[in-house]
Amino acid sequence: MSHTKVTRSMFDDVMVPNYSPGKMIPVRGLGSRVWDQEGREYIDLAGGIAVTGLGHAHPKLVEVLTDQAHRLWHLSNVLTNEPAIRLAQRLCDLTFAERVYFANSGGEANEAAFKLARRYSWEHYGPDKHEIISFRSSFHGRTLFTVSVGGQPKYLEGFEPAPAGIHHATYNDLASVEALISERTCAVVVEPIQGEGGVLPPAPGFLEGLRELCDRHNALLVFDEVQTGVGRTGHLYAYQKFGVTPDILTTAKALGNGFPVGAMLTRADIAASLGIGTHGSTYGGNPLACAVAEAVLDIVSDPAVLEGVESRRLRLVAGLEAINSRYEIFSEIRGGGLLLGGALTDQWKGKSKEFLSAGLEEGVMVLVAGPDVMRLAPSLIIPEEDIDEALKRFERAVARVVT
């Protein structure tokens, strides 16, 4: 193995320029702390964008991954494997689901969900019932189908023509859905809490209203829980928090705690429309990913872990409000569980990246959700002292930007 000294400037010489990562290169993580090449330490309130729900290098996950690495890595779907069947069983036991399809990412899980919705409606109602309704500002992934269903036109720009039959309503506005839904609608797709779009929680009655509209028009209700799932809201899935059950649910991000894995969950009667050969993936359901995900679910579904989300949320929100009382940068702090959004005041709108960069300078990793909202998605088991220290560092970062 060659050991070239790696520097951040090399990134620009060898990578496609679609990302602009921060200046430092992290090399190690443990729990909610991360260290860079220079040995500087950071507290991680970003969680790799709501992925490392159990922090870095969780000992149980390291054990399960290395154990599986010694046994079996890959077979393809020509054969099944024990971890995949166990994980699917676990997902069915813990949710409304009766059938599971495995993918490698959120975008792939959504791609499967949208294809299934069309295929199911095609089979039961004919080809005209193919329209998909989703929401402005929503995010569902970066494949051509998922950016088309997603509600952020900038992600589709220059990649058209987009797949046809997709309409966008306004999140939290049932009337805007009612105006678009018809017998041609095969699915309504929604993030129960809009993540990338600004960490927007659903208005009371909104998800219930979508359920009713879908039932009335024989359309499938698809919840994209790629960001809200796996304990993020203090419930294993957000649909359980809000008490509205979808027909199809997608999950990824925290499911593998950093090991790539995604899944689409649904009922048996709907799953029947993805018959043999209709869809597939080489890696989907591979034993390494499924062994890790099973261990993640074991840990996260522990009531003590789920209950710990609320107390950590309260501690973080109280700290953010105290900072806000001194610096007045947030007009609102919102979200659900440990998915928190701080909407910036008019004065600071458009400057979310500045707070993120200042955070790195002060040793705390935070996220943005667009230019106007700061976002936090820390580990569900972040220690209280890490929260307190992270808040101190974030306050110094805010002071840096504001003064």
Ligand SMILES: *Cc1c(COP(=O)(O)O)cnc(C)c1O
């Ligand atoms: C991150 C995200 C996706 C895309 O997941 P990838 O693993 O990046 O493909 C889809 N939907 C939501 C709600 C997300 O937050």
